[in-house]
Amino acid sequence: MAEVSAEARIEAPAEKVWAQLTDFSSYGEWNATHTSFPAGGPDKLELGATYAENMKLMGFPAEVAWTVDEFEAGRVFGVRGKGPMGVSVFNRYTVVPDGGASTVRIDGEFTGAAVSLMAGKLKDSATAALNESLRKLGGLCV
Template structure:
């Protein structure tokens, strides 16, 4: 298993950050690993909703079938997906009010036999992508 996380303070109200975070049409503007949603994002954002995303990590393209596992409107979005080579990917976004701004935390995990072969490089690449994504997200909402 490879676990990664990133945190940032974004100088915008949490509602504005949440709106951008859940606007699947604008993912390409801030999400560093996103390349496309071949069928669009989830029709309705709710626990159990599924959607497919094309991504690129460590230079490799991957298609992930995501399921929304947890949704607390304005605060938490957790998704888990099945990728190539039996890799399971989890991503959890958490938002909290922070003195007029928003504290954003992203936690990710990768499991599967293929992950063991490249866990160190995967952690480095995914952590860099999370930090870049939060920087871009902050630039869009601040």
């Protein structure tokens, strides 16, 4: 298993950050691992919603089939996915108001036999991607 996380303070109200974070049409502008949504993002972001995403991590392309399994509008959404080679992925996005700004945290987890072979490199690459994503998200929100 490889667990990763990143957190950043974004100088924008939580509502604005949440709106950007959940605008699937603009994922490519801030999400460093995202390449496309083959059939578009979820029709409605809610528990049980499903969608497919093409991603790139450590230079490898992958399609992940996501299911929203945690959702609190304006604050948290978590997705679990199945990727290639039996890899399971979990991502949780959390937005916490902090005065006129927001604290945004992304937690991720990768499990599966293929992960154990490259857990260290995967953790480093994914952590760098999360930090880059938060930096870009912050730039879009101010």
